[in-house]
Amino acid sequence: MIVLSGVAVRVPTATGGSKLLLDGVDLELGERRIALIGANGSGKSTLLRLLNGLILPSVGTVTVDGHDTRTDASTVRRLVGFTFTDPLSQLVLPTPLDDVELSLRARVRSRSARRAAALDWLDRYGLAAVAEHSIYDLSGGERQLAALVSVLAVEPAVLVCDEPTTLLDLRNRNLVSGVLAGLPHQVIVATHDLELAARAERVLLVDGGRLVADGAPAAVIGRYRELMA
Template sequence: MTAPASPSIVLESAGVSIAPLDAAGTGVRSILKPATVTLAERRIAVIGANGSGKSTLLRLLNGLVLPSTGTVRVNGLDTRTDGAAVRRSVGFVFTDPLSQLVMPTPVEDVELSLRRLKLGKKERRARAEAILAGYGLAHLAHSSIYELSGGERQLTALAAVLAVEPAVLVLDEPSTLLDLRNTRLLRERLAALPQQVIMSTHDLSLAATCARVLVIDDGAIAFDGDPAEAVSRYREMAG
């Protein structure tokens, strides 16, 4: 796979709020406070407590969530007005792969992703099977999604998202449901990818391998920078 051109993800005073707080409809609650940040490094981790705003931040990056204030741009494309184009550029993998595996079998799910490439039916099937084989899933290509282990489902979801070669891969706590073996396999797969990878994780050792780490606390970026210092800051905050 050829490495995509280096993406530029820019948040300008981007924040997310929900309303109303009460039956009278008076008030809003801030989920993510306005942030201005440029994400350019090849590997970026986002860490923080559950409910801190990590997932909201990640979902801003491909338009799954739109900012209530400010803007989010990917290679100059505004997620609010160019959502479809942004999602072609930014692939998203959910914590629970069953949230996005919508077809009965792995090969059909990868084929679904490949439809945007306008391939013939036979070529699409052959390419889907080859992609799954590359993830060690050839023997499961025609199995029911529900017969797969959590790790096999996560790899299938990853294969389906990467089948169309997005420039950016965003993952929301990808190792949460995985055992040690599959966590190690996932790490190896991610390390070998040419894409920019941005992920939230509770695995601090995984976060420490990234070039840059953001610490999210109470809906705000509490730290942004060196991985070792970020992990140290987060441990202090959590302690």
């Protein structure tokens, strides 16, 4: 269970003042599929990054299974995996195989066993054929899946994805959405893809740094459409 209690996020500005990015957030996140929606700059990515300690709250607390993101960050990051909108921000080595091996390094000491395990992980998600290709030669969907596999290989309990389908064409969007739907993990996504959001169990709407709706997908997506109109 992820719990946010009295959370606010404030950041300094270039003029010496500060800007409130998020305020008044109290949440318990226990459903297996949760989507965050909202306009650009609404605060949804800030909220998402709080969940594994990429951002710390200025006020309040965020805990994952009782572990505080401020005081127990290493445990939180083992429990909560995070994927970025642009997989090239996450894939740091030349090939998918290299990246997944890097993820496995702490748990699989033998180099040959680590390579075999990395290939197995890639094969599970249809990437064995491109395991040793340059990440720059992969399609957008293959890059997103490779980034996803590099996180899944660490075996987190929760997967948090920041706009995982935004940069993809329809075919690759459907591919990534299908993989996310089939995972046994708790999956929390921030997304502009309302079809993806509609398949969640619970949808959160963020607007102007505040949580303005929380509930069943149809009702919350309907509220979002009203706000955007």
